[in-house]
Amino acid sequence: MTVTPPTQGAESYVVGVDFGTLSGRAVVVRVRDGEEVGSAVHAYPHGVIDRELPGTGRILPPDWALQHPEDWREVLRTAVPAAVAVGGVDPAAVIGIATDFTACTVLPVRADGTPLAETALGDRPHAWPKLWKHHAAQDQADRINHLAHQRAEKWISRYGGRISAEWQYAKALQVLEEDPGVYAATERWIEAADWIVWQLAGVETRNTCTAGYKGIHQDGHYPSEDYLAALHPDFADFARTRLEHPLSPLGARAGSLTPQAAAWTGLPEGIAVATGNVDAHVAAPAARAVENGRLLAIMGTSTCHVVNGATLADVPGICGVVDGGIVEGAYGYEAGQSAVGDIFAWWLSQGVPADYLAEAEATGEDLHRLLTRKIADQPVGGHGLIALDWMNGNRSTLVDHHLSGVIVGLTLATRPEEIYRALLEATAYGTRTIVDALEQGGVPVTEFIVTGGLKKNALLMQIYADVLRRPVSLAESAQGPALGSAIHAAVAAGAHPDVRTAAAAMGRVQRGAYRPDTARADAYDELYAEYRLLHEHFGTGPDKQLHRLRRLRNAALSRNSEV
Numbered sequence: 001m002t003v004t005p006p007t008q009g010a011e012s013y014v015v016g017v018d019f020g021t022l023s024g025r026a027v028v029v030r031v032r033d034g035e036e037v038g039s040a041v042h043a044y045p046h047g048v049i050d051r052e053l054p055g056t057g058r059i060l061p062p063d064w065a066l067q068h069p070e071d072w073r074e075v076l077r078t079a080v081p082a083a084v085a086v087g088g089v090d091p092a093a094v095i096g097i098a099t100d101f102t103a104c105t106v107l108p109v110r111a112d113g114t115p116l117a118e119t120a121l122g123d124r125p126h127a128w129p130k131l132w133k134h135h136a137a138q139d140q141a142d143r144i145n146h147l148a149h150q151r152a153e154k155w156i157s158r159y160g161g162r163i164s165a166e167w168q169y170a171k172a173l174q175v176l177e178e179d180p181g182v183y184a185a186t187e188r189w190i191e192a193a194d195w196i197v198w199q200l201a202g203v204e205t206r207n208t209c210t211a212g213y214k215g216i217h218q219d220g221h222y223p224s225e226d227y228l229a230a231l232h233p234d235f236a237d238f239a240r241t242r243l244e245h246p247l248s249p250l251g252a253r254a255g256s257l258t259p260q261a262a263a264w265t266g267l268p269e270g271i272a273v274a275t276g277n278v279d280a281h282v283a284a285p286a287a288r289a290v291e292n293g294r295l296l297a298i299m300g301t302s303t304c305h306v307v308n309g310a311t312l313a314d315v316p317g318i319c320g321v322v323d324g325g326i327v328e329g330a331y332g333y334e335a336g337q338s339a340v341g342d343i344f345a346w347w348l349s350q351g352v353p354a355d356y357l358a359e360a361e362a363t364g365e366d367l368h369r370l371l372t373r374k375i376a377d378q379p380v381g382g383h384g385l386i387a388l389d390w391m392n393g394n395r396s397t398l399v400d401h402h403l404s405g406v407i408v409g410l411t412l413a414t415r416p417e418e419i420y421r422a423l424l425e426a427t428a429y430g431t432r433t434i435v436d437a438l439e440q441g442g443v444p445v446t447e448f449i450v451t452g453g454l455k456k457n458a459l460l461m462q463i464y465a466d467v468l469r470r471p472v473s474l475a476e477s478a479q480g481p482a483l484g485s486a487i488h489a490a491v492a493a494g495a496h497p498d499v500r501t502a503a504a505a506m507g508r509v510q511r512g513a514y515r516p517d518t519a520r521a522d523a524y525d526e527l528y529a530e531y532r533l534l535h536e537h538f539g540t541g542p543d544k545q546l547h548r549l550r551r552l553r554n555a556a557l558s559r560n561s562e563v
């Protein structure tokens, strides 16, 4: 059954749902102008599963990160109807729904889409969805990369020369090697971005974005069976049997809302369900960042950088370039930092003394605000610190999740807020490294736009403007990915002819909200030079100290874990 959009004159609405790392957010948006009339958030009860497999008591090894599929369905049942109710919208006026997901968040399923985690295999960790930040497949990623270069595989240059341990193949190979029984039972290996569409529309679809960036689908092909067999004989048919499916462009209609999904969401049966998408890429139209050269940094738990270019360039160290990966008709480039807000959150949870907690309690500020206020006026370089932003590994430009964080310059006088500021700055230096790599690789960056939870920190935004020596524009929506999804829903429902047109009608950006200050930018140039020295020493130098420390840690901890 399909539903015709309401006739002219009546307002119509779309729903966008953003499945993040810790929660899912739904937003109800007016099709005509992108007005967000209602939103709701549902925190995943299981959050990130990184210590113990639910219901089993099994301890997970280091670097594991799983999620629970039921947490995702629950977002459809709770956040979507809540957002519609908050917006005071008649559900009958909703003409489409679209979703976006973290990626590569990927799960093994049966041929009918049932997650293996929800079968009799559910007591085995490898049956569970692996979250994007599952970093335990670095050894597999290293072999994938080594073999690709050895065989001069053409596709490897589209991934900056290195596939990340976060992407589909490293994770799948880890399942095969560590639990062949689960691998054998895996009938389809699917991004959560596509799985959630399956839940809504009742049909399996695969989207251009995740297939390209996370699934090594380039020029119409996955990696060859020869190549996969050379990785592991039983991996030869991985792409053909577990991935292969026609790809749908972004903004296409994947299908119609099933009766079951209509009952979950309270939305009309038969409305348009859009093809799946990634939380980062989907946000570009919400920030009107679809024209070539406008780089959108989606800054939250992690940061993704997405930018369109007119030509195909091989940029060392980026995550990938995909034709139509962000919007049709352009080459979409993606790079990223595996932790940004997560690094600040780590410091708040581990490094703030009791008297700061008491002060925050007394003033009613959250700790981010407290530390930001205490350090905002310090002159650039006043703390004498440099940090490397690798507490969750390095996604771009080193593509190495065995790297870890470093802070140098500590003294007995160093205060918690100074370390906080050094961490904010470290992430800005990491972004400068990425922007420089893109430009040096032949991808012009004409504007730097920020969306995501971190744009509310004015000190952080000013640091980025100063470190990058460029204005920072801000997406106006507080829900960039969810609004981006809503824009794709409007296109899938036929209310706008394509994503570019819909972006012009529904997206919003405040251009040049923060401007660089020359004196501070000069001071940051000196500090950035110091960051680069550390970056080279620990990241690319001959002494692999961070790798040695990781190996020692893993050996010590693996004695207590079970896979």
Ligand SMILES: Nc1ncnc2c1ncn2[C@@H]1O[C@H](COP(=O)(O)OP(=O)(O)O)[C@@H](O)[C@H]1O
Pocket (backbone or CB within 6 Å): 020, 021, 022, 023, 299, 300, 301, 302, 340, 341, 342, 343, 344, 345, 368, 369, 452, 453, 454, 456, 457, 460
């Ligand atoms: N005022 C702030 N300054 C800096 N970081 C913040 C601030 N408030 C929240 N954060 C960080 O933002 C991150 C969450 O970002 P958000 O965009 O809301 O989520 P997600 O990335 O899961 O979509 C957390 O890691 C948190 O530490």
Ligand SMILES: O=C(CO)[C@H](O)[C@H](O)COP(=O)(O)O
Pocket (backbone or CB within 6 Å): 020, 021, 101, 102, 103, 104, 132, 278, 279, 280, 298, 300, 301, 302, 303, 304, 336
């Ligand atoms: O890799 C990504 C997209 O390609 C994102 O970093 C990942 O999806 C997590 O996003 P967030 O930090 O917003 O939770």
